Every structure is written in structure tokens, then in C-alpha cells.
Amino acid sequence: MHTHLQHTLCRYALCLLACRKKAFVYSGLQQMKGGVRVKYRTKAVVMDRDAIERALTRIAHEVLEANKGAANIALVGIVTRGVDVAARLAQRIKEIEGTDVPVGSLDISFYRDDVGERLNPEVHRTDIPFVVEGQDIVLCDDVLYTGRTIRAAMDAIMDYGRPATVQLAVLVDRGHRELPIRADYVGKNVPTSGRERVKVLLDEYDGASEAQILEAVEEDE
């Protein structure tokens, strides 16, 4: 009993410490909403480095299982972090099957349904270095939210040809869909509120590897 209590207290203290540390670290993320600048801070880390690695390994196996091998698969990452998810999945698939699957990257800026209202100031190059016709395309992204990005990505990929199937792999599914879209492979389902944001950090861009929930902390003019 005594040791159990100690244990619990200890964990509680650690938790508090962790929370305190997080609470004072602003994520640096800011977003304009209706002319108001919204600041976000990290509320919780929902996946750490190991969890992301394990999820990717599992997804790689699931992709191979569902498609009966790697022969007809091509991975397409959605700019920006989806590109790294795709690259990491390709690496896993090579380790498991010994096959190099083609990997492409897709910038969906020109296919968004909100062009005219908001504009992505930085458009990246789309690179699909394989024939889409007849392939099993696995779209890869970090976070699945409204589904609008995926709708745009499906339209974009169709402009390259007629794939046999289009599948979707995401690291985090945070819910709040606005379109009838679901993921075939999910790293982790994370229930969130609309006020929150989910941010996935990957080594390639962020020098860290974790999935965070961010919450809005203050809104000012």
C-alpha cells in the first residue's frame, strides 16, 4: 500500500512537472482567425517518438497485408509532413518486403476549395515520378481532420491518371470530418475539440518527433 501510494504520488508529481513545463512553452504557432491572432500552446503529447515509429511499422504491415504485397503500391505524401510519412513508410516496406515502392509528393494548394478566401503563400513542387494508371495509391498525411485536404488530394492524383485504388494512411485522426472520407490506416485516433489543433513534429522538419494537441490560449486584436 505504502509503496503503491509512493508510486502514484511520484507519477503525479512527474506529471505535474511535465505539465508545468509544457504549460509555459508556447508552441510558437499562431493563426489568424477573422482578423484575430490566436496563440496556441501545447496541451498534451499524444504520441512520442516511439509511438510514432511503432504506428508507422504497423501501418506498413497493414498496407502490405491489404494490398497482398508491395508489387502494385505507390506512396504519395501530401506536402509538407505527409511527404516524410510516405518516405518513412517506404523505408519500412523495404525493410519488410525488400521492395522499393515508388514515392511521390503532392502539393494540393491549387486544388483547395477555399482558393479566393485564403491562400497558401508557399507552394511546393508536386513530384509524381511514376505512372499512376492502375497503381494502388496510398495517400499519406500527418493529420486527418475535415477531410478537405484529402478531397483535394484525390482530385489532384486523378489528374495524373486513373489509379486502381486510392487509400489513405494518416498518423493521427482527430475527427471532425466535413466530408464523407475515412482513413484506411490510422496511427492513432485522437478525440479533439474544434478549438484545439493537432501538430505532428517530424525530425525532418522539426528536429523532434511527436504528435501534440495544442489549445488556443488567448485571442487579441
Add this chain to the structure above:
Amino acid sequence: MTVLSCKNIISMEDLTPDDIVAILDTAESFKEVNERRIKKLPTLRGRTIINLFLEPSTRTRTSFEIAAKRLSADAINMAGSASATVKGESLRDTAKTLSAMACDLIVVRHKYAGAPQVLAESMDACVVNGGDGMHQHPTQALLDLFTMRRHVGDLAGKTVGIVGDIAHSRVAGSLVPALRMVGAHPIVIGPPTLMPARPDVLGADVAYTLDEVIEELDIVYTLRIQMERAEGMPFPSLREYARFYGMNEARLNRMKPEGIVMHPGPMNRGVEVSSAVADSERSVVLDQVNAGVAVRMAIMYLLLGGEAHGDAA
């Protein structure tokens, strides 16, 4: 705040160096689209773009039209002869009429400098200058920068010789400030009769023969000699012009080793550029035409795309 700092592109001075980089970078993505089998994007569907060309033009108008159509915008061409201007409608009234039809962007080419400015002041739509008199032709300068950047890399510190009719060329009018904004070093070259009265105010160095500067040049930009100009040619003969200012193989070998030759078209072969140079690997004239569509798509997208947002959800 939109991605670009301006609503209209009338002259290069409307743009900031950041705007130029944004346009050129976005154009890289559109260039990829233009290499696909299906060269069509849904980006600007439902938007209306009017090409108001009150002066004859084929390539610029076609380039704008293709750009608009590849973005799924509705592109309407109005040529000088077909429009009400020949019936005596003033430019301001034309602007108001087009505004009333709720178009989103107007590309205007006009024989008088300042016409796009007048149009822009009388309407809400974005106005893009497709060439006005002897003033400017900013989309040409942007597609030239795009082509230069692809061939010689970072333009900072590069020397560009602009050869020909500096006084009357709107291409030079836009290219000189454009080059200065990206940190390049422009030199305008031509006979004194084709130089403006005060070439020093252009912001470029001035040379009166091509041979005195050819060794310094990374890029030779030859301007078209307008043979149709009414007042006659301001030099003794085309042959003499070709001899002193024409880009030939001997001069090609004297410029910087990786140097390129450009021309806004249409070329007078044997005058500004010899046939051998025009067809050589170092002539990038067709790349310029190719870049035109991508750069114009980027301009339309950035002008009509809306507010910039930081982080895509």
C-alpha cells in the same frame, strides 16, 4: 493580407522583391502542371478574366488566355477592333462596363502608356498590364527573370546586357527595374539614336557598342527592332545594325562561358540575332515562351487567391 503586396500589376514598381520571389516560386509549380498530360487545374473556377487587347498581339494574348483556361477561369478575349472603343467609348466607361459584368481580373494591352493605370483607378477588379505603349510590360520581365533563374541560377551579381531600342521598348522598361530588384546588374546597349534622352535615370549602366561589354555579360537580351515603325529607321541600315548590335556566333563565344541569349519575340533573324545563334543551345527563346504561361498562371493565382494563411489545417 494577400500574398502579394499589391492588387494590380501595372509596373515593376508595384512589386516588392518578396513579391517577385513569390511569383517565380509559384510559377515553378505551374511549370510542372504544364508538363502533365492533363494540363488543367480547378483552382480559379468560377472566376472571370478578361483579356482586353486594344493593340495587336498574338503571343501575349494567347499566353494569358492559356494561363487563365488552365486554371479553369473563364477567359474572355476582347480585341481592339471588336470592342466599343472603336465606337468612341472612353477607357473609363469601358472600365465601368467591365466592372458591372463582375469580372475578377483584367489584362490590358494598350498603345498608350498609363492606360492600365486609368483602368485600375476606375474598377475593383485586379488589373494586369499586358504592355502599355512605351512604358512597361511587367509580365514579360517576370517570365524573363523566371527563365534567367532557371538557366543561370541566382541572379544576384549577374550582368545582363539589354541590346537594342532602349528608348521605345516597354520590355526594357520593365526588365531594367526587375533586374535591379533581384540584385542583377543591367547594362543597356544601343546606338545613341535608340537611347532615351537621359539613359542615366534608367538605373542601368549604358554602353554604345555591344563589343565593349560583351565579355562581361552572363546574359544577352536582344530587343526587337520594330521595322513597322512609321518614322523610319533610326540607323543607316539593318545590315549595319546587325554588324554592331546583332548577336552572332563570334560574340556568343566572347560572352561568359555559360551565358545565354534571350529575345522577347518575334525575332528578326539576321538583325538582332543571327540564325545560328537563335537555333543554338544557348538561345532560350522558346523557354521564355514556355515560362510565360506558368508565370501568368502564378500571377493570376496569387492576385485572385485571397488572404495568405500561415499553417494549412
